[in-house]
Amino acid sequence: MVPGLYAPQTFTKQVRRSGNYPGYVRTDSDVRPYGPATDIGWMEFVRNSAQTASDAGAMAAVLQFQSTNFATTFTCGAGGIICQSPTSCDPAPTSYLHSGCDYAQSNGFSSTATNQSVIIASGVGVPPTAPGVNSSAYWVTTRVNQSVPQLFSAVAGNMNGFLAARATAALNPAKDCVYVMDPTGANAVDMSGTPDLILSCGVYINSNNATALHGNGTPTLSATEIDIVGGYSFGGSSDWEPHKNHGAGGIEGI
Amino acid sequence: MLSKLKRRSREHGHAVIELSLMAPWLFFLMVGTLDFGFYAYAIIATQNAARVAVVQTARDSLTVASTTLACQYALTELSTLPNANSLATCDALPVIVAATSVVDADGATSSQVSVTYQTINMIPIPGLSGTLTLTRTAQMRLRQQP
Numbered sequence: 310m311v312p313g314l315y316a317p318q319t320f321t322k323q324v325r326r327s328g329n330y331p332g333y334v335r336t337d338s339d340v341r342p343y344g345p346a347t348d349i350g351w352m353e354f355v356r357n358s359a360q361t362a363s364d365a366g367a368m369a370a371v372l373q374f375q376s377t378n379f380a381t382t383f384t385c386g387a388g389g390i391i392c393q394s395p396t397s398c399d400p401a402p403t404s405y406l407h408s409g410c411d412y413a414q415s416n417g418f419s420s421t422a423t424n425q426s427v428i429i430a431s432g433v434g435v436p437p438t439a440p441g442v443n444s445s446a447y448w449v450t451t452r453v454n455q456s457v458p459q460l461f462s463a464v465a466g467n468m469n470g471f472l473a474a475r476a477t478a479a480l481n482p483a484k485d486c487v488y489v490m491d492p493t494g495a496n497a498v499d500m501s502g503t504p505d506l507i508l509s510c511g512v513y514i515n516s517n518n519a520t521a522l523h524g525n526g527t528p529t530l531s532a533t534e535i536d537i538v539g540g541y542s543f544g545g546s547s548d549w550e551p552h553k554n555h556g557a558g559g560i561e562g563i
Numbered sequence: 564m565l566s567k568l569k570r571r572s573r574e575h576g577h578a579v580i581e582l583s584l585m586a587p588w589l590f591f592l593m594v595g596t597l598d599f600g601f602y603a604y605a606i607i608a609t610q611n612a613a614r615v616a617v618v619q620t621a622r623d624s625l626t627v628a629s630t631t632l633a634c635q636y637a638l639t640e641l642s643t644l645p646n647a648n649s650l651a652t653c654d655a656l657p658v659i660v661a662a663t664s665v666v667d668a669d670g671a672t673s674s675q676v677s678v679t680y681q682t683i684n685m686i687p688i689p690g691l692s693g694t695l696t697l698t699r700t701a702q703m704r705l706r707q708q709p
Contacts, residue, residue, distance in 0.1 A: 346596070347599050347603065350599070350600060350603030350604070351603060353603070354603060354606050354610060357610045358699075360614070361613070361614040361617075365617075365701070365702060365703045365704070368621075368703060368706070369704040372671070373704075376708065408667075408671075411667060411668055411669075412667070412673075412702065412703070415667075415702045416701055416702060
């Protein structure tokens with residue numbers, strides 16, 4: 310008698326036989342999708358939680374690597390750099406990668422918990438799991454899985470739903486070679502007239518001023534990248550290459 | 564022809580009895596589903612709010628415990644909820660946000676954001692309150708350690 314439990318063929322037969330159960334039929338067909346919908350809603354919540362855990366885990370592992378490893382070249386197995394295929398957090402890694410497991414756990418996911426697993430992979434170069442990231446020296450990927458027992462969908466034989474969330478954090482060594490250390494100054498870099506500054510590396514302007522970079526006249530600033538914490542202004546026919554990375558993160562303590 | 568009409572009439576009666584017996588269950592099922600749907604949407608939004616807020620507060624030591632910053636991003640995520648779309652502060656229900664600085668097992672500083680959201684009063688189901696208070700917490704290590 311419970312709507313939603315009717316097999317589709319029985320349901321069709323009733324419609325054919327009488328063709329005159331409008332309320333009955335409509336109620337049944339309306340109720341039927343609610344079961345999976347509630348399960349999917351709950352799984353979406355769990356997936357979002359898993360995404361938080363994997364984001365925090367990947368970021369923490371890379372930051373722990375950065376704070377404990379000072380290698381200038383990135384080679385697997387050399388200088389304490391760990392590269393590994395996807396490996397469970399149970400047992401907990403003894404390397405800096407343990408930080409990824411710790412943060413996944415502090416966000417509610419652990420390999421030792423029932424129905425959950427946290428897996429960490431790492432390597433050098435471009436991460437295979439982050440399309441569009443084409444420049445990287447070292448990366449860590451955290452994957453969080455959980456099997457979620459189903460409530461209403463279990464009636465249809467789906468006892469468990471499986472979900473996964475993945476996050477990758479990568480380190481990209483700085484490409485800058487000129488740092489302008491003026492945290493708040495206006496015109497921290499002021500190029501007026503016809504000066505040329507041509508570099509094969511990047512410029513980092515640490516000022517958060519709205520006119521941290523100012524140019525007037527016909528100056529040329531050519532660098533692999535121009536990072537500015539604040540803003541810029543220029544008049545005349547200033548030649549800036551490449552496009553500026555306006556809004557770069559500030560460097561503390563300078 | 565007459566017997567056909569009689570049979571149809573009997574079937575009509577049968578359907579009415581079935582429907583009247585099932586109606587309370589159907590009603591509570593639909594109300595429960597409606598409530599659960601909103602609660603699910605609310606908890607997803609609350610979880611997203613905590614995640615987005617902690618990504619922002621985990622920037623550096625200036626933002627690590629910035630409840631103001633966390634509130635700003637949490638409210639943006641919660642803006643689709645009916646009782647949170649016009650809020651400007653996060654110090655009382657229906658939305659409470661708190662950002663704190665915590666030290667992890669490695670001695671590094673991390674930011675922890677807690678978002679509490681109280682739903683609107685839904686259709687009450689016997690035995691259940693019409694409102695639900697949800698709290699989600701997220702923690703992330705600071706990208707720039709002090």
